[in-house]
Amino acid sequence: MTSTFHRTFRRLLLALTALAAVAVVAGCGGSSVSSSKSDAAPEGKSGPFTIGYDVYWLGNSWSVQLYQEFKASAERNKGDISKVVYTQSDNQVQKQISNVQSMISRKVDAIIMTPISPSATVPVIKQAKAAGIPVILLSAEADTDEYTSLVTVDQKKFGAAGAQWLADKLGGKGNIYALNGIAGVSTDSLRFDGAKEVFKKYPGIKIVADAHASWDEAQAKRAVSNMLSSHPEVDGVWSQGGAMTLGAIQAFQAARKDLVPMVGENNNGLMKEWVELKDQGFDSVGVTNPTWLADDALKTTIKALKGEPFEKDNVLTPPTITNDDLQEFVRTDLPDSFWVNTRLSDAQVDALFSK
Amino acid sequence: MSAVLGATTRANLKPTIPIWIVTILAVVVAFAVSTPFRTGTNASSLLLGMAPLLLVAAGQGIVILTGGIDLSVGSVVSLATVITASSLGDGSGTLNVALVVVAGVVIGTANGVGVAAGINPLVMTLATMGIVKGGALLIMDSPGGTVPASLLEGLTWSFGSVPLTFLISLGVVVVAWLLTSETRFGHTLYAVGHSGIGARRAALRTNRTLIVAYALSGLLASLGGLVLVGRVFSGDPLIGDAFSLDSITAVLLGGIAVVGGRGALLGIIPGVLLLALVDNLLNLAGVFSYYQYITKGMILIVALALYNAAGGELKIGGVRLLPGRGSKPDAGAPA
Known part of the structure; x- marks a missing residue:
């Protein structure tokens, strides 16, 4: 009796194991094939381009809005973009390194990233450069000058x-x-x-x-x-x-x-x-550390890919809001989590923030 | 199975067969189906990412075999990266490596002494986790530092797409597995994990074994930090935080029982590989990382359910439906 049970369980175990393996692999492999587009476009080519965007974090309202500004910008520039490959690093530099390396493996045309650590991301930025992929740093610096462009505030x-x-x-x-x-x-x-x-x-x-x-x-x-x-x-x-x-x-x-x-x-x-x-x-x-930097970063990326002139180091002095212009910026109709001074359209802001 | 290995060693390896099969299958199919997976960049990314976790998980596995747990490994990893990236001595990196080793052993030994003295492992290692984290922040309060050039060269040495540090880490896991399964120290380790009181009654040197186990865990965690520097080229006082839980996950996936005394360290290899594969494949497929957490959580639950089924310990409402191999009359947690 016991041994029959045992055998049944073993078989069940094997079957489940095989099933799990197939499911896991089929799920991942399938979609990665359809998305691997590998006509690498060196600088100066015409689009549309595959852009890799690493979302460095979604853990606070600012990082969420930075991501939303990027998505809005990608929508505005969709004529030049065939696809955006998104990864999410959860504020962990190790994850970010893997994410960017996966973009290199997928041969995206350009990578936009927000370095979580200025030093730890240096190797992967060099790796992308060696693979001929321009890297645009958004809103944070890295301890190297081998990036293509930097868009940030000081x-x-x-x-x-x-x-x-x-x-x-x-x-x-x-x-x-x-x-x-x-x-x-x-x-x-x-x-x-x-x-x-x-x-x-x-x-x-x-x-x-x-x-x-x-x-x-x-x-x-x-x-x-x-x-x-x-x-x-x-x-x-x-x-x-x-x-x-x-x-x-x-x-x-x-x-x-x-x-x-x-x-x-x-x-x-x-x-x-x-x-x-x-x-x-x-x-x-x-x-103000403007979330619309994401928009600037994407515009710079497209310029770089098309071979148009762009500034390598775009380091803004942070704009400030004072008592005098407070009324122009405040949005009493929107929740606290909104960041004023945005390039999101009114419709997008309403869709994202209206209660 | 060769007769070189003891009977217990073989018995302990048996439950890890399914995870080996799943992992190998996953690799083969991914290789066949996904073009980006086959690139050299991806292979070295995957293997270099695995190396530190292999080392940390090996140490964690030794501690979990005693029925304990080591929450401080994450902070030790961070501390090791910070020490490695500090300017010390003649700049050759020898002093950095020596200090990394010493720091790991000292912290681990402190954990071991505390646990042997009767402090709950969770409490003891939670305390050292905080102390070590503070220490790492004091040495370097933000990511940076410079790694000695000669040391960095060694840490990033690679045979094609296969990093040297990966091969060494793999070797360390095998050595740790032989140490825990084929030596007297190993037998005492399993005995302590199986029943701490029993082991003491049998006049085994339980305290010494506990101290050595935690010291090894500290050492392997700090070596893990050293290897991690080969990936990030710098020190970072917070970089190791995720390692504490990831190493526990890898150990459990590898089939080592969380109550101790059961399992084989060799299972850590497919455990770590499976975790890395999930991240890697979901990344290449463009799946958002939140799903990676969910997937890993589910894999852990499924794996543990399967291990339980394989061990024959199927219980519903306290009634044991199957007696099973691994069951014992009183499977209380060790002291």
């Missing part, structure tokens, strides 16, 4: 712009809190370095407390609440992310403290709050 200037605004606002004197993103991420250290360089010029400004709040509203609220109890004398907040600025406002309100000038970003949530608190004397600045 993250140091991003940090410096907010710091300069705050220093001017405070007349070069006062105690401030600093809110950083994630330790170990290059954007984080670049922005803070930029800010520190500015503050160094103002000996009267002291960073009395700082914290890494992961660019996250709730974590910033908690951190600032703690700071308010340990360092209650505060004149301003430098934050390298708009969601954290929102968290800081909430912490001040919860502690019933008068609001101080706080550096912000171009996130709609902060814009809305800012409009509301303006009358209470609150002031901020929306330092």
Whole structure:
């Protein structure tokens, strides 16, 4: 009895195994054949082109909108594009390397990527170049000059712009809190370095407390609440992310403290709050890391493929939103997760963000 | 099967046959069907990606055989990359490698001593995970650094599309498998995993075995970090985070029982290969990575169900329907 059962199970096991193998492989192999287009177009050819786009992350509203701006741009430029190969790296550099290598294996005509680590992505950028595939870096740099083009804002200037605004606002004197993103991420250290360089010029400004709040509203609220109890004398907040600025406002309100000038970003949530608190004397600045860089990156890519002139290093000084032009940007009808200053059409914005 | 290997070794290998078959079939069919899969770029990408996980999973497998778990391996991988990419000594890289080895052994030994002293492995390695992560961030607070040129040359050496580090990692897994299945240390390891109390009553040197197991895990994790540098050419204080869970997944896929005492380290090879293949094939097919997580999760569940069926431990509502080979009267978790 037992042994019959046993044998049946063994057979079942074998059958399932074979089935699983066939299913897995058939599923993957089938679609990869249909999508492998290998007429490699060196620079200066006419389209349409196969573009590889690695989505570096979809873990926050900014990265999602960057991806949406790219998709919208691909739609606008569809005359030049036969296909976009998307991969997603989930903010893991190892995954990004594999993803980009898979694009090289699939012989796409160009690769657009946002390096998760400036150093670790160097080998794969060189590998793509060796394979004759142009690489366009979007919104983050890499420690090599073997890329085709770089489209980004200067993250140091991003940090410096907010710091300069705050220093001017405070007349070069006062105690401030600093809110950083994630330790170990290059954007984080670049922005803070930029800010520190500015503050160094103002000996009267002291960073009395700082914290890494992961660019996250709730974590910033908690951190600032703690700071308010340990360092209650505060004149301003430098934050390298708009969601954290929102968290800081909430912490001040919860502690019933008068609001101080706080550096912000171009996130709609902060814009809305800012409009509301303006009358209470609150002031901020929306330092902008525009999501429409994705559009610029795709345009540059197509130029590069067609052999048209383009700029190799396109490093923007981050635009800022101030009290004067706040009303032009704020969208009180849209949710907090929207990033103002977009190239998405009204219809696309409505489709993505209307509640 | 040759008589060179002991009977237990052979018995432990048997349940891994299906995963070998699945994996080999997957490779063959992918090779036949997918054009991009056949490219040299893809082959070296796949193999270079596997090398660090093979090493880390081998260490994790040794620890899981004792019925424990090592959550600190991810942080150790990160620390190793950071040390490798730091400017040290005469710039030849010898000091970097020495420090990587020492760091791995020291952290692993600390884990082992803690576990032998009675601290739950989950708690102990969770604590060292945090400590090591902080240490790595202190050494290098963002990705970067420079790897000594001569060291990098060795780490990226490749025979055609087959990286040297992949071959070495494969060799290490085989050696680790022989060590755990054919030596006295290995027998004690399985005994500890099977029943910690039993092993102690039998006057086996359980504490020493535990310490060596965790030390090996630390060492292999730090070597995994060293090998990883051959892929990323730099140090990164957060790069290893995914390795903790990936190594556990690979070990379980390879047929090593999570309660310890059962399975063969050789199963890690198809386990790692299958994980890498899923990512690789879904990538080449242009499937979004969220589906890769789902697919890997499902493969793990199916695989464990099959292992259980193969072991004959089919229980429904606590009633054992089949007695099975691997079952024992009281399969309590080891101390």
